[in-house]
Amino acid sequence: MIRFCCLVIYIVYMLVKNIKQLFNLTMIDPRLSYEKQMKLVYEQPKAFMRGCIDVSGSVITINQTEPIPNGPVLYVHSHLRTADLVLLAGHVPGPVCFIASPKAFRIPFMGKWLERMNVIREEGNPEVMHEYITENLQKGQSMLLSRKGSADPEEIAARLNLPIVMVETEGTDHLLRGTLFKRLKTSEIEMSFNRVYYPAEQKQLRA
Known part of the structure; x- marks a missing residue:
């Protein structure tokens, strides 16, 4: 309970x-490239999202077998919960866009930050979501997606000839406990980056 109160504060x-x-940040020089902005x-x-995990006192282990390619990358998680999203968005290299619930955009100040980060508001229309994701990737921004989401990462990566990096997390389900009274618990967290692969190349080989 005390740790959760510390997190809220x-x-x-x-x-x-x-x-x-x-x-x-609303006055960033527009002459800068989108990537630099x-x-x-x-x-x-x-830094804020890393701090949210640090408040729990958890220890994070990162496993990575090979370098992550430059340029836009599709990071794909099997099932993104809030804790997984905060962990990965804070620790994945570079700026990584993601999809957030409409409720997050209604939180004072946080909603403005999400808009400035070009975070995608979750919509009920899969086609609209697909367009937003494609637009961000074409601008050169990496994305963090869930396999259980409305967009198909494999199809998007193949069409745009982008690499996919599967990411796995363990221990995040132990961080936040309780329904009525929330408790933030210390956990042994493991984050793993699997091998990079290009769906477009695999599709050509199968053809």
Whole structure:
């Protein structure tokens, strides 16, 4: 219970503290490339999400067998829960866009940050979601998707000739316990990046 209260205080404090930073980000030099703009935009949110995990006192182990390619990458998780999303978005290299619930956009200050990060608002229409995801990837921004989502990562990656990196997490389901009274628990967290593969190349080989 105490750790959860600390997490709530940390979230509120960081959101209020970075109001000025959010205002400054609305005035980024438009002459900068989209990639450089997003690096500036994501610098503070990534630190914020890492801090959310740090408040729990958990230990994180990262397993990676090979370097991740430059440029836009599709990171795919089997089933993204909130804790998995916060963990991965904070620790995956570079600015990585994701899909968030409409409720998150209604939280004061956080909604503005999500909009500035070009985070995609979850929609009921799969075709609209598909268009938003494609647009972000074509701009050069990596995406974090769930296999249980409305978009098919394999189809998108094959069509845009982009690499997929499957990511796995363990221990995140132990972080937050309780329904009425929430408890933030310390956990041994493991994050694994599997081998990179290109669905477009595999499709050509099968043909």
